[in-house]
Structure formats: C-alpha cells, structure tokens
Amino acid sequence: MVDNRIDVLKSILLDLHHGASPESVQEQFDKHFKGVSALEISMMEHELMSSDTGITFEDVMSLCNVHANLFKGVISDVNVPDSEQEGHPVYIFKQENLALRAAMLRIRRIIDNLSQPDSIEFRDELIKGLTHQVGLLGQFHHHYTRKEKLFFPIMERYGHDAPPKVMWGVDDEIRELFNNFKNSVEQLPPYDINDVSYLFEIFAKEFEEMIFKEEAILLMILLETFNQDDWLSIARESDTYGYAIIKPTAQWLPHRESFEEKNTDKEKLREGSEDKTTTRTIDTPEGTFTLTFVPKEREEVIDRTTPQIFGNGYLSVEQANLILNHLPLEITFVNKDDIFQYYNDSVPAEEMIFKRTPSQVGRHVELCHPPKVLDKVKKIFQLLRTGQKDKVVMWFKSEKLGKFVYVTYAAVRDDRGEFQGVLEYVQEIQDFFELDGDVMRDIK
Structure with missing residues (x-):
C-alpha cells in the first residue's frame, strides 16, 4: 500500500516536472490523498532522483516550493x-x-x-x-x-x-x-x-x-x-555551530533506563569449574530455568600507552594522538573510498576555521559540502587521485576572523605509490604577514 502511494506521488510529481500546471496537479493530489507522511515524501524524492527519469536534485530543487505547496495542510504529524x-x-x-x-x-x-x-x-x-x-x-x-x-x-x-x-x-x-x-x-x-x-x-x-x-x-x-x-x-x-537569536536555557536530559546486569534474588549468577562454564539460574512464576554457557573471551584492548614502532622511532597511540592535537593545523583525513575518517582537536570545535564534529566521521566527503562547491571538491580529488597533482593549495582572507587562511589538500600515498586518501590541513597565517625584521632568534 505504501509503495502504491509512493508510485502515485511520483507520477504526480513527474507530471509537474513535465510542465503540468500546479492547479491540475493539486487536483490529482487531492483526489488520491487525504494525508501524506514526511517519510513518503522523502522516499518519493529519493526514487525520482535515483531512477532513470532523468530528474536531478537541481530539478527537484527548482520546483521545491511548488512541491511544498502541494503538501501543505495534508502532512501527517508525528507526536514525539x-x-x-x-x-x-x-x-x-x-x-x-x-x-x-x-x-x-x-x-x-x-x-x-x-x-x-x-x-x-x-x-x-x-x-x-x-x-x-x-x-x-x-x-x-x-x-x-x-x-x-x-x-x-x-x-x-x-x-x-x-x-x-x-x-x-x-x-x-x-x-x-x-x-x-x-x-x-x-x-x-x-x-x-x-x-x-x-x-x-x-x-x-x-x-x-x-x-x-x-x-x-x-x-x-x-x-x-x-x-x-x-x-x-x-x-x-x-x-x-551556534544558535540563531535564542540560546538554550536548559540542557535536555532524557530519562534513560539502565539495562546493566543486576545480581538479584531473581537472577543468580555463579561461576562453574575451571572450564569457565557459567551457570545462570532464573526463577519465574512458571518454574526455575537453568542456563549453562561459556562466556565469550574478552577482546584484547589496544594498549594506548606503550610505545610501538612508529615511522623512524617509537610512539604510543596516546602520544601520537597528543602530537596530532598539538600541531598548529586543523587536519582532516578522507580515505581512498572518499569517506571522512579523521580530524584532530588542535582547537576547541567552536574555534575551528572549518568546523568539524564527530557526526561527520564516516560520511562521504561529497555529502559534507554544499551542492554549490561539489564540482570543485570532485576536481580536487580527481587531480590528487590520478597523480596529476600531489597538492592543491588555496588561501583566502576570512572576514569573520579578520585573518588569512591557508588550505592545503595533499594526496596520501603508501610506499608503493598507491593512493590512500587526501589529507587537508588548514592554517591561519596572519602572523606570518606581521613578522618584524629578517630574523628573530632571541627568547623574549
């Protein structure tokens, strides 16, 4: 039934894209729908843009207001x-x-x-x-x-x-x-x-x-x-990222149930013999049940503090992390599959030139940028991936910061020269313009 509704929605929207008047399309819509969920709209747009209709997201965007007017007053509310x-x-x-x-x-x-x-x-x-x-x-x-x-x-x-x-x-x-x-x-x-x-x-x-x-x-x-x-x-x-005009006056702290294992009279845990067998006895109104099993071995946890062979020397994971966070650069790494995989914490998130948050990690790099700059992003990655360039640099004067920003996109290649991803590093260089004299070696 949901699929049928989405097909009807697609048909109506296709008519609109092919030149039907908003009035005639509204008439079709009103005849088939008393209500439509936001999820159906999302699924319909996804199918339109990923099918062989030839409709792109630019086409959908150009008629975005017409679509929205079509759904006014009939979108089902969700009560959370x-x-x-x-x-x-x-x-x-x-x-x-x-x-x-x-x-x-x-x-x-x-x-x-x-x-x-x-x-x-x-x-x-x-x-x-x-x-x-x-x-x-x-x-x-x-x-x-x-x-x-x-x-x-x-x-x-x-x-x-x-x-x-x-x-x-x-x-x-x-x-x-x-x-x-x-x-x-x-x-x-x-x-x-x-x-x-x-x-x-x-x-x-x-x-x-x-x-x-x-x-x-x-x-x-x-x-x-x-x-x-x-x-x-x-x-x-x-x-x-900040807020618009208003600021939150309270922290949202939802009620969260704890589902950690509890040792109660209703559920008694006792360890078995040397074979590590565990027996769990559970009392219920229907009787007593005894479960016997071998617990899963605890997975080995990476030691973050012991130095390991690292390049030309030795570093622990913790030391490597601290070094990356103390570099005067904002570093972002996108792997060879175009997935945003890492960024460092050189400054607090709200002070970053290019703001990054954990929710962006794991996202395709193209989805991390507004549509208007996608062609530029794709071009940079193509140049670096194919070896036409090893680095692409840009700089600009940030009106908000009142400082110059220097951005480098560098191809990351392994010992065999195979492309492994792109390293972006961002640096504020205003201080370089304000150097006084040709040399300064004294400690002030």
Whole structure:
C-alpha cells in the first residue's frame, strides 16, 4: 500500500516536472490523498532522483516550493513527547524559527516607516534599528549550518539522502538572497528604500517557505526516523555551530533506563569449574530455568600507552594522538573510498576555521559540502587521485576572523605509490604577514 502511494506521488510529481500546471496537479493530489507522511515524501524524492527519469536534485530543487505547496495542510504529524522538552534539538529549532519570524516582522515594520514621507527626521535612528535587526536575522546561518552538519549526516545514514541535497541547495540560494538584501541596507542612504523593500520581500518569501519545509517535512522525517541517541549526539554537538537569536536555557536530559546486569534474588549468577562454564539460574512464576554457557573471551584492548614502532622511532597511540592535537593545523583525513575518517582537536570545535564534529566521521566527503562547491571538491580529488597533482593549495582572507587562511589538500600515498586518501590541513597565517625584521632568534 505504501509503495502504491509512493508510485502515485511520483507520477504526480513527474507530471509537474513535465510542465503540468500546479492547479491540475493539486487536483490529482487531492483526489488520491487525504494525508501524506514526511517519510513518503522523502522516499518519493529519493526514487525520482535515483531512477532513470532523468530528474536531478537541481530539478527537484527548482520546483521545491511548488512541491511544498502541494503538501501543505495534508502532512501527517508525528507526536514525539520528548521533542517538546526544553533543550531538545527540535524544541530549539522551532524556537529559533519563532525568533527569526519576529525579527522579520520588525524589519518589515521599520522598512514601512522609512518609506513614509515624514520619516526624514527619524531616518538615522530607523536605519540604525534596521541594521541591528538585520544582524539578528543573519544568525539564521547558524540555524541552517546545524541542520546541514548535524541533521543531514544522520538522515543519510538512514537512507534519506534526497531531502538533504535538495534542502542544502535551497539554503544556499536563501543565503545569497539575504546577502543581496543586507548589502542594500548597508548602502542606506543613498540606496532607495523601495529597492531595499523589494530585495527583502524576495528573501522573505523563500525564507518563510523554508521554515514550512523544515517544520512540516524535515522535522517530521527526523521524528519518525531518529532515535534518542541520535538526538543526544545532536544536542552535544550543537554548541559548536551556534544558535540563531535564542540560546538554550536548559540542557535536555532524557530519562534513560539502565539495562546493566543486576545480581538479584531473581537472577543468580555463579561461576562453574575451571572450564569457565557459567551457570545462570532464573526463577519465574512458571518454574526455575537453568542456563549453562561459556562466556565469550574478552577482546584484547589496544594498549594506548606503550610505545610501538612508529615511522623512524617509537610512539604510543596516546602520544601520537597528543602530537596530532598539538600541531598548529586543523587536519582532516578522507580515505581512498572518499569517506571522512579523521580530524584532530588542535582547537576547541567552536574555534575551528572549518568546523568539524564527530557526526561527520564516516560520511562521504561529497555529502559534507554544499551542492554549490561539489564540482570543485570532485576536481580536487580527481587531480590528487590520478597523480596529476600531489597538492592543491588555496588561501583566502576570512572576514569573520579578520585573518588569512591557508588550505592545503595533499594526496596520501603508501610506499608503493598507491593512493590512500587526501589529507587537508588548514592554517591561519596572519602572523606570518606581521613578522618584524629578517630574523628573530632571541627568547623574549
């Protein structure tokens, strides 16, 4: 039955992609569906993008709002009581959207006031207030980044790879629209307030649509799919990426049952003879049961403190880890199968130039980047994998840090010259520009 519904959804969406009017498609949809789950939408998008229909995620993205309008009012809610607790990632996500909506209302009101002929004597004060509210609204970047870096990796592990691709692409389009609006505000005056209003409304329309997609589709998929451990990992890593306008006022600590073995009168454990046989006696209302078994041998644990042969000398695992964490570089290793396998802890996560969190480990490298830079990522890996280059370097001035950043992508090859992966190391080099003189060897 679910498969049939998904086939109908696919057929309706294909009609839309092939030029059918939104009105006729809505009529088909209303005839077949009284409700649709977010999971069905995700499965439908996945099948559309992975089948031989010729539809790509760019196609789905271009009609994203039309799709969302199709489902408005009919998406089935998922009731997960935990998600309404203060501090839960879903609770925080929704609270941020409320705060962002409030900032948009204030911006619209200030723009309306600036448009009035008699606002000239209050213009400077109004522009100052508008600039402040635009700064608050711009914090939606933290909201989007948490979604992209924490929600999406777990979704992909559960097989929901289509919605993240589509949504990340739309996120970047919204960021661009916001930057256009923000730049116009920074030019007030002499920039015309009517032009500012026009750019704001273009942004606002897409931004509001995304809020609907987040709360009615994305969160419904997550609530149907994620378990408590998934949400706990998101809660632990959220501080790294920051929050939009609001900050959590409480830590989410769900009730967790302990399932560790307990030695009670109902369950008595006694060791057997030298053959290591264990007997377990369990009393139940139906009688006493005796189970006899040989416990599994404890697996050997790697000794992290004893030095081992390591390159040209000896290091313990612990020492190697400490050395990597003390390098003045942010290091990331992607293995030969394009899987993000390791990053070091040279600085706290919230201070990283390129932020990394444990949830990204094990993810395909292409899924760790927004769609707009995928071609560049693929090109770098192709150059390094094929041996056309051993290193690819880039640098840029970070406006946020006010410093120069130097990035190196290096091919990692074994003794036989076979490609084993890519090592990325990121370095802040502003201090190099500020060296005083040709030499400094004295200890200050």
